[in-house]
Amino acid sequence: MTTPEPDGGRAAALRVKLADELEASGDLRTEPWRATIETVPREAFIPSFFERIDTPQQTMWRPITPELVSQQARLELTYTDETWVTQLDHHTWPVDTAVPIPGEPTSSSTLPGLVVRMLEELQVEDGSRVLEIGTGTGYSSALMSARLGAELVTSVEVDAEVAVRAKEALAAIGFMPDLVTGDGLLGYQPGALYDRVIATCSVRHVPKTWVNQTRPGGLILTTMLGWLDASSGLVRLEVTGDGTAEGAFLGGTESFMPARPHAAPRLGDDVYTWIDEVETTERATAAGPEILDPWDGWTSMFIAQLAVPDSQLLIYGVDGGPVIEHIIDVNQHAIAILRKLPDDSTVVRQAGPVALWDSVEAAISEWRNAGSPPLEQFRISVTPEAQTVWFGDPVGPLSWKLPTNTQ
Numbered sequence: 001m002t003t004p005e006p007d008g009g010r011a012a013a014l015r016v017k018l019a020d021e022l023e024a025s026g027d028l029r030t031e032p033w034r035a036t037i038e039t040v041p042r043e044a045f046i047p048s049f050f051e052r053i054d055t056p057q058q059t060m061w062r063p064i065t066p067e068l069v070s071q072q073a074r075l076e077l078t079y080t081d082e083t084w085v086t087q088l089d090h091h092t093w094p095v096d097t098a099v100p101i102p103g104e105p106t107s108s109s110t111l112p113g114l115v116v117r118m119l120e121e122l123q124v125e126d127g128s129r130v131l132e133i134g135t136g137t138g139y140s141s142a143l144m145s146a147r148l149g150a151e152l153v154t155s156v157e158v159d160a161e162v163a164v165r166a167k168e169a170l171a172a173i174g175f176m177p178d179l180v181t182g183d184g185l186l187g188y189q190p191g192a193l194y195d196r197v198i199a200t201c202s203v204r205h206v207p208k209t210w211v212n213q214t215r216p217g218g219l220i221l222t223t224m225l226g227w228l229d230a231s232s233g234l235v236r237l238e239v240t241g242d243g244t245a246e247g248a249f250l251g252g253t254e255s256f257m258p259a260r261p262h263a264a265p266r267l268g269d270d271v272y273t274w275i276d277e278v279e280t281t282e283r284a285t286a287a288g289p290e291i292l293d294p295w296d297g298w299t300s301m302f303i304a305q306l307a308v309p310d311s312q313l314l315i316y317g318v319d320g321g322p323v324i325e326h327i328i329d330v331n332q333h334a335i336a337i338l339r340k341l342p343d344d345s346t347v348v349r350q351a352g353p354v355a356l357w358d359s360v361e362a363a364i365s366e367w368r369n370a371g372s373p374p375l376e377q378f379r380i381s382v383t384p385e386a387q388t389v390w391f392g393d394p395v396g397p398l399s400w401k402l403p404t405n406t407q
């Protein structure tokens, strides 16, 4: 690897400082990964990026580019433990604007603490062949190439322009892993079997291809997301052969952007019209909207997502009134609308062929009866027929089938 040092060694010092911080936080645990953090230049992968600015109205993205920000200031930001967004809305890059703009992040360099935590959790050994899903900027591919040798690393990126940029950045520092442009949910059969699969985008279920392309005894590390949109869980599965795998949630509140085909569908304006007009039945509920607050109830939010896996969460006020939680399953034309009353009790209005909030309430009640176990005590089982997330007993009351109707 060639390390450009246009800054007289300042970047090298910042890498050592970052490694110290990541070791202190517990994300960085072993010497070989420390060596990679100390040598791989993150600035080669994020010459430009967006800085998040939260305003009361909306989130804006400020471009940090060589034209707008000094090299020294960019370098300092590069070596903070932050995620730096590199693409908005699938087509906008930092150099496309001189002023802050709104947008939806669609590619990024994940915060180094999470990258290295995942690499530690991947439990690679010398000689491990790794398949990465979500090349992004190429920084994590570079860390793996430095640790294992680029010839053992395959990385798949769905966005062609992102993939080209990653390839150039990797080549500029002398790494040539096998870079594939395509849908990583299909894995990459020509490189199989792999010892490890790692995804830096989130999935609703574990793609069969990953299980089939991993050798028995190999590991798959990924975050699982739900469509209520905030709570996700990092899981590590061991492949047991014949299309089966099993593993545990590892704890933490890490989240990644969804793998493109696994993202919740965008809701059209017709949905809001339907919400305004639909006839609902109202009742009191003991399960209030706090169970859907990711910061209050990371696990309860995850349980709710398991109970109504095709539902999305919309939070907004009506006619200047208080903010209200709407849970909506567009495919089934079902909705549950939660409203807090002045005495702090909650009422729910429901409509549709399934009572969404009844399902959430029942799941939360079972979870509370079991002592409200945290997500890291849950497991996941994958067979060719079904995927189940469970606590205690894979067919017990705290077990849910994941939606596997997409790739």
Ligand SMILES: C[S@@+](CC[C@H](N)C(=O)[O-])C[C@H]1O[C@@H](n2cnc3c(N)ncnc32)[C@H](O)[C@@H]1O
Pocket (backbone or CB within 6 Å): 106, 107, 108, 109, 110, 115, 133, 134, 135, 136, 137, 138, 139, 140, 141, 156, 157, 158, 159, 162, 182, 183, 184, 185, 200, 201, 256, 257, 258, 259, 260, 261
């Ligand atoms: C958080 S970024 C990856 C960060 C990256 N590992 C790094 O270190 O810079 C997630 C990436 O996953 C990509 N992605 C999303 N869905 C994908 C899919 N189905 N297959 C492959 N890549 C996907 C996105 O385009 C994005 O570049």
